[in-house]
Amino acid sequence: MSFSTQFDPNEMAYWQDRSASYQSDDVKRAIFATGTDLARFSMLISPAAQGHLETMAQRAHQLTVQRFGKVMQLFIPMYLSNECSNNCTYCGFSVANKFPRRTLNADEIRAEGILLASKGFRHLLVLTGEAQRKVGTEYIANAVQILAPYFSSIGIEVQPMEEIDYHHLIGAGTDSLTVYQETYHPDSYSKYHLSGKKKEFGYRLDTPDRGGKAGFPKMNIGALLGLYDWRYEALSIASHLMYLNRHYWKSKLGISFPRITKVFQDFSPKYLISDAEVTQFILAFRLMFPDIGISLSTRERAEFRDHLLPLGITQMSAESMTSPGGYSGFDEEAQFETTDHRPLATIQSHLTAVGYEPVFKDWDATLR
Numbered sequence: 218m219s220f221s222t223q224f225d226p227n228e229m230a231y232w233q234d235r236s237a238s239y240q241s242d243d244v245k246r247a248i249f250a251t252g253t254d255l256a257r258f259s260m261l262i263s264p265a266a267q268g269h270l271e272t273m274a275q276r277a278h279q280l281t282v283q284r285f286g287k288v289m290q291l292f293i294p295m296y297l298s299n300e301c302s303n304n305c306t307y308c309g310f311s312v313a314n315k316f317p318r319r320t321l322n323a324d325e326i327r328a329e330g331i332l333l334a335s336k337g338f339r340h341l342l343v344l345t346g347e348a349q350r351k352v353g354t355e356y357i358a359n360a361v362q363i364l365a366p367y368f369s370s371i372g373i374e375v376q377p378m379e380e381i382d383y384h385h386l387i388g389a390g391t392d393s394l395t396v397y398q399e400t401y402h403p404d405s406y407s408k409y410h411l412s413g414k415k416k417e418f419g420y421r422l423d424t425p426d427r428g429g430k431a432g433f434p435k436m437n438i439g440a441l442l443g444l445y446d447w448r449y450e451a452l453s454i455a456s457h458l459m460y461l462n463r464h465y466w467k468s469k470l471g472i473s474f475p476r477i478t479k480v481f482q483d484f485s486p487k488y489l490i491s492d493a494e495v496t497q498f499i500l501a502f503r504l505m506f507p508d509i510g511i512s513l514s515t516r517e518r519a520e521f522r523d524h525l526l527p528l529g530i531t532q533m534s535a536e537s538m539t540s541p542g543g544y545s546g547f548d549e550e551a552q553f554e555t556t557d558h559r560p561l562a563t564i565q566s567h568l569t570a571v572g573y574e575p576v577f578k579d580w581d582a583t584l585r
């Protein structure tokens with residue numbers, strides 16, 4: 218059993234169409250209901266719900282404070298390599314882009330880790346491009362072992378792997394797995410992923426299954442907003458979460474919602490999603506899944522991140538660099554541009570000023 222055997226794009230398209238038919242009263246009922254099903258979710262993401270964002274925001278805030286308190290977990294990404302064997306039309310690391318590639322060695326990884334730990338970060342997200350030969354399981358396991366003494370939580374966002382590889386990485390000290398499907402729409406997926414292992418839609422879709430079977434304590438999924446209709450993507454992520462909750466209930470689940478906001482190189486997103494729609498997206502997930510983590514990246518603007526804070530966000534990155542060795546001053550190609558460039562201290566001050574406690578550690582290596 219795996220998610221790809223039961224995921225039905227036609228069912229997602231059905232609920233996407235259905236969402237356009239709801240009225241205000243349907244939305245009001247959905248906001249205060251407690252069921253976890255696609256019918257309710259399609260009401261929360263419907264065009265009619267745009268008129269109820271304030272009520273949704275109040276309920277989302279209430280649920281988040283009940284479950285998580287007024288704390289914000291801060292983490293930082295660390296890119297180990299910009300090597301990649303895939304050709305994704307929207308990404309700076311695509312194999313089609315010709316530039317000198319760099320992969321950090323053990324000393325460089327340690328130096329970056331010490332630097333980030335000295336700033337106070339204790340939760341680290343390790344990233345690479347997807348290049349099994351250059352940055353395979355052994356390379357990543359070795360990097361995690363180098364970094365483990367400095368961090369209480371280490372997550373990976375790397376190429377999808379086999380269950381046996383995940384066992385190895387958990388043994389090395391990894392506790393969370395992040396994998397984005399990019400788009401859950403198979404035709405669009407084929408259009409954006411032109412070559413490499415990533416072309417296999419189903420293999421990527423079943424990555425959280427393999428991670429769940431290996432026993433990752435935390436797993437994060439999501440889609441790259443802008444590649445297809447956001448309501449279809451939201452329904453698909455909701456369906457995926459419902460499935461993962463049923464099968465891997467020991468893993469703490471979370472979502473992230475990176476969005477493409479501007480033209481990158483020659484790529485211009487066809488399905489632009491507005492700030493109001495991103496807000497609705499977050500609120501709908503918080504109302505239907507009160508216990509999931511919701512992560513906010515520095516792709517978004519500082520003022521918009523501040524606006525979203527009380528609406529269901531539980532963790533956010535700060536001072537992010539998206540190139541290997543970026544914190545150590547290496548001038549290497551970045552995967553994408555970030556938008557919120559505020560120093561960590563400024564973000565901490567803002568959190569405190571609006572009544573939130575910035576938290577660097579809510580997980581301990583002994584829990585791995």
Ligand code: SF4
Nearest residue numbers: 301305308310311346
């Ligand atoms: S999105 Fe990932 S797999 Fe695709 S080109 Fe970029 S780094 Fe490689």
